[in-house]
Amino acid sequence: MPVTAPLRIVAVAAGLSSPSSTRLLADRLTEAARERLAADQDRRVETEVVELRDLAVDIANHLVTGFPPAALKKAIDAVTGADGLIAVTPVFTASYSGLFKSFFDLVENTALTGKPVVIAATGGTPRHSLVLEHAMRPLFAYLRAVVLPTSVYAASEDWGSGGDEYTEGLPSRIRRAGGELASAVTGRTTSGAARSLTLDDGEDAVVPFAQQLAELRIG
Ligand SMILES: Cc1cc2nc3c(=O)[nH]c(=O)nc-3n(C[C@H](O)[C@H](O)[C@H](O)COP(=O)(O)O)c2cc1C
Numbered sequence: 001m002p003v004t005a006p007l008r009i010v011a012v013a014a015g016l017s018s019p020s021s022t023r024l025l026a027d028r029l030t031e032a033a034r035e036r037l038a039a040d041q042d043r044r045v046e047t048e049v050v051e052l053r054d055l056a057v058d059i060a061n062h063l064v065t066g067f068p069p070a071a072l073k074k075a076i077d078a079v080t081g082a083d084g085l086i087a088v089t090p091v092f093t094a095s096y097s098g099l100f101k102s103f104f105d106l107v108e109n110t111a112l113t114g115k116p117v118v119i120a121a122t123g124g125t126p127r128h129s130l131v132l133e134h135a136m137r138p139l140f141a142y143l144r145a146v147v148l149p150t151s152v153y154a155a156s157e158d159w160g161s162g163g164d165e166y167t168e169g170l171p172s173r174i175r176r177a178g179g180e181l182a183s184a185v186t187g188r189t190t191s192g193a194a195r196s197l198t199l200d201d202g203e204d205a206v207v208p209f210a211q212q213l214a215e216l217r218i219g
Contacts, residue, residue, distance in 0.1 A: 009045065011048070014053075
């Protein structure tokens with residue numbers, strides 16, 4: 001019987017504090033994805049959390065020398081080789097942190113193409129939750145990753161709160177994001193149905209715009 005490689009879920013946490021709420025969110029998301037994968041199928045799952053705080057000096061060195069020290073190279077390889085990625089930053093000055101951005105500046109800009117990614121952030125105020133949409137989502141869209149629909153923001157007051165009339169509580173959003181990542185890495189839709197269209201099928205199904213115009217032309 002062929003041996004199937006384990007699924008690898010890697011989280012990147014860019015928190016600076018110790019203990020770090022960013023690390024805690026990365027751990028919770030990783031666990032949510034792992035649990036869902038374990039429940040859905042008989043496949044081994046390996047998880048890893050990369051703490052950028054430990055690599056801060058290596059990241060600066062790589063930026064100025066062009067060469068990654070061994071520990072940083074290992075972290076970049078883990079991220080680019082993952083089946084699914086969880087990217088968590090603290091909000092600094094209304095955006096992702098400089099350390100977070102510097103790390104992803106060092107990842108080759110084609111290395112995340114097609115990779116399912118959950119984006120998440122921690123912040124002091126709930127008013128900066130749109131960082132996920134105006135900073136994180138465009139960054140990973142540029143890298144051509146597949147950013148999953150549920151992004152997770154945790155302000156200080158969200159830890160231990162159950163949500164309100166308009167928003168789910170943090171544990172529920174974490175479970176949903178973990179479930180979406182599990183579905184994406186196993187090629188299933190979020191409802192659990194097997195995906196019927198591959199990207200190539202989709203491309204075949206699209207009628208090129210020039211052809212559509214030609215078909216519309218009269219006489
Ligand atoms: C330099 C700096 C700038 C910050 N700017 C913001 C901000 O603009 N908006 C916000 O919500 N929180 C801001 N914060 C708070 C952090 O985002 C928040 O404390 C975060 O959860 C810390 O993560 P950690 O516990 O993993 O270190 C800032 C913190 C620092 C140190």
